[in-house]
Amino acid sequence: MFVWPPGDLNPEQEAAIKEPGSVFLVACPGSGKTRTLTYKVARLLSTLTSEKQWVIAITYTHRAADEIEERVERLGVGTAQLWIGTIHSFCLDWIIRPYAIYHPDLRDGFKVIDSHDAEVLLTELCAPYASQRVTYWDCGYHFTPAGRVLSCETKKRAAVGAILDRYHQRLKANRQLDYELILQCAYDLIVKNPTIGVLLNSLLTAVLVDEYQDTKEIQYAILAEILKAGDRKTAAFVVGDPNQAIYGSLGGYAITAAQFGAIANVNFREMELSQNYRSSKRIVGYFANYNVHATKIEAAAKHKDHVSLISFDTKTSKDELEGELIRLIRHSAETLGIPHHEICIVAPQWVHLAGMTRRLVAAMPDYRFDGPGMVPFARDIDNFWYKLSRIVLTEASPGMYVRRLRWAAEVLTALDDAGANVSDLSRKTLLRECNSVSLVEQDGLTYLRQFFDLLFARIGIDYCKFPALLDHHQAFFESSTARIARLTKEGAAFISDIATFRRVFETRSGITLSTIHGVKGAEFDTVIAYALLEGMVPHFADAAGDISANKLLYVIASRAKKHLHLIAERGRMRGGGRGEYEATRVLAVCGFTYDVVP
């Protein structure tokens, strides 16, 4: 059995890992959640008694999956019987693909629609409703076991409902699935065919769920069908932090151990990780103000006594914002000596960030920035060509070998799923073929296009013969072209260069710019947040209002290891002559003695 040296884990972490039954683990920020998951996975894998058993780990992002798998491998535990990925990949790999022939909409084959194509389609279907100002952005929806839930404002519901009806008709006619339909179909399959649950229950020794607080009702329901089926031999290990549930508008919510236990017929042992190894005492003390679930947090970091700066600025105007951000960055980097990649700038929405990134790039030529305005192509992780470009745009090096090998495996699986015959290809031969293509092209998109053609000629597959590949190809290049055109128009001329393309997959080296949602799971010495305004944080359409604001502020503040700068700039005007946006109410009323940044 996998054992670890004493001191690797704290008693709370060890207890959670050693607990043989199902665990419901509430983990405060910076408490070593990923570490705990990694060791739990390693321990479960090392105790498997049959080659026919799997450990399933469901993560919120592909990035998190990659990270946990690499860490397990570094612990020296074989991952052949580990399946790790997002809930969508899980549904596809374990329910939809093996049992598609039992679903009327899937039995004749299906494709996963590229998110760009979905956007184009929805935009087209929204056109007749232009007078009601209904756009693609209003069309968010998700399924629950009871039916479809729209996330738009009440007054637009009728229009969006009609648009989505037509959207689903079109997808059905084209045998396409979007992310929500993947969940819906998986749920249908497993509910209508309880046998699937029985089989999966006996194949899966354990199911680990990371970030449960952002999990949707239908996802809980799918997992419950597996957990409660057959001999109920599958153990569950559910980890997350209810304070960080910030995907409510997409249907995510923090279930309680009792609720999940009831639908999954599981008797959970409730446990917690309360030691924060990330932030100073002062930071921990600060974000505790937004703890709405009364979870236990104790500062346990080595630097817990670090003298932190926590500032809250309500004076700076919108026009002075750029200057103030520059001042704060320089203070952190130059006065306090914090490395650039340990600084992060956060804002509620992409719209606030894209322009700011480029202005900062222009104003601070000696700094590097990694932000949304800096990625020349759509990061649609399920697009085949995106998967392949990860290999194309990274260098073959010993440090990247394991990661590229796994990407190669994903590419081969996707090729196989598309119907191409990959029996003559292994991960290694694919990498070798990729490495032997050489091109001098400077334009990033042209480079990729030529690279793909040369590579496919080398491996002897005509991708034009496979509809799924062809659709994705078109989507990838169309969305990337549109994106580059927009960014170039906004002044980022360098964006189309192959060097910019390559930087997307390089390890973070500059200052990060991110949305609040995008910063999930990360940590930085200095966190600078702006646009903390009522109506943005929380979003004006958010019914949960103050609670959501608390959670967003909790997430922002708990990212910081040492310093935190919050800005509620003035002069952003609300529509309809309603005056300027005010600072987020929850933030404004927080009675805290802020520091002044010299």
Add this chain to the structure above:
Amino acid sequence: MHISKLQLVNYRNFSRADVLFKPGINTIIGENGSGKTNLFRAIRLLLDDNLLRAAYRLDKGDFHRGLGDWRGHWIIISLEFDNVSKDEAIQSLFLHGSGNIKDSDIGRATYNLIFRPKASVRAALAELEEGDEAGLAEVLSTVTIADYETIFTGKSEADFTDPVVYTALVGDFETVRFPEAAYPPEIGGKIPGIMAISKEVCFTFVQALRDVVADFQNNRANPLLTLLKSKSGKIDPADFVPITTMVEKLNTAIEGLPDVTTIRSDIRTTINDAAGETYSPNSLSIKSDLSHEADRLFQSLKLFVGEAEPGYEGAIHELSLGGANLIYLTLKLLEFKYQKAKQSFANFLVVEEPEAHIHTHIQKTLFDKLNYSDTQIIYSTHSTHISEVCNVENINVLGRNAGLCEVFQPSTGLTVEEVGNIQRYLDAVRSNLLFAKSVVLVEGDAEEILVPILIKKVFGVSLDELGVSLINIRSTGFTNVAVLFHDQRIRKRCAIVTDLDDAFIDTSPDPQDGDAEKKAKASAVAAQTSGLQRKATLAAFTKGNNWLSTHFADYTFEVDFLINGANAAKVVSILGEVYKSAATIATAKAELESKDIAVSGTRMLTMAKHMGKGWFAILLGKVVDHHTIVPDYILDAVFMAHGTPSTEVWANILAYRIGLQEKDGVAGPAAVAAARGTLKTYRDGGMDFAAMRNAMLQALPGDELNEVLASF
């Protein structure tokens, strides 16, 4: 769980075949070349983990030759499993890939290998306009075997051997209609990449006769090493310590032998002398390199078997071939037992022609005893000794018909009682009929002895050469066995030959009759009545069944033989062996030569009864020659079973007859030459049957065969 069905489509010599299996022991019976090995190969492609991966990549030669042009067609090998249970965890992975879900349960599982054109070719075919034959030819002309792919699927619902289903999946080459290239749900779901079904089940294949001794000497094929390897990995290191120590001691002892040390120092000195101190290696030793690793040491273990002389055990190569085969089979069975112990939800043992491995007397007992629980055994045989002991319900018969292989299940649709009857009738001799191309059933020894002689003497070809098996039922219970030949069961022709037993004496009562006469008349009447009943029963039984025909002797075999042509003279010629007394011989001769059948027939039967029908037939057999006339009903039966003779068969028969005519001097050299010329033209295809027949009838006017020839 067991294999319940194997479907083959376009695979090697099978165009479309359904092979059905039952739990327990199953037998595949067939003549050589009927496809037994190919059938096993198909099963192995799906289940045998020892088959190299490259084997899944099929080739042009794997397509059924009857297809003509294979391009565009699919090969489908489909296995169906029954008695699966979703509630046994050990089967879960298997069922995740292959289980057919129905009404929230899993009753069966399917697992298929499909070799089909890649998507690009299928798309090109689908794009063709209906009826565009030129387009089809163009698409197919570019197709090579490299455009094919092998996929494995499970959960399929399609009945692949149904031509309608095949056309729907693959397309119609006649009308040029091809389905959309998308993934048809009927072929099931792709087996998930995480699993290989062959690793899920325990499967052992024992090949037919090979050079067993060579196998024992080959490290890879040696079944003993396989067994030892599986055990050596499990040895407790502690148990092995004393052996390791001994090996090390042994190595040191060998190295220390005076001769070894002498050689070592001599080498050393010679190098020094030759190369000089500077260029010589600075150290050199001779080391004994006996391995102390378990698996290497185990390789030195060899099997010794005592066979003939007590107290002497020889190596495998000293054994008799039969003995070596028996050991080989035993080790394979043990290998299977070991495998079975590992994972036990599905165990398959496939044995090719076990008779090749073992003596006849062991054959019978072996498969009675080879009955492992939870294990399905499938073996092929052409030994009647084995087929005798196996259950007719668990038999598949492979038949070859003009290059086309067919599979029959001889018990389909039969009642338990009918199956029981068959089982009782099929002894080692009668189970021949399962292997036969066609069958003539007769009721007694006389027919069994005489009919083959008659055919051989008259036609110059044996029944075997005609592909006709003559089976003696030893009663008139024909239906018990003939029930096997049916559209649903064995689709081979079966002719039933029996006596109508029409009375040939006047049976009307006469007040003069003594007791003996009364008795004879009564029994003649009874026989006649039962003959008519039999005819009626058989007529009802064979009605609507084109595989069966009935052929009646008007009276009884011996009598019908007697009254044909000059056959009476033959019977007369053996009188001396039947009777001693000259007076009786004279009386008998007169009676046999009588034109009154009541007289001659009675004498014939008296003689047969006197000698015993079998002995009498043997005596008659000795005098049968080519002048003998074969009763019509026998001829009908033989040719019904054989079918219309081919040109080749006719030519052989006539060549034989011409030779006899020449030898007997009946036909002059000119006539013989003319007849031979005609025959050659006919054989070479320059003349049709009717023309040849007319020419022959003219060329050899006196030949007894002419009557037969004329009737065709």
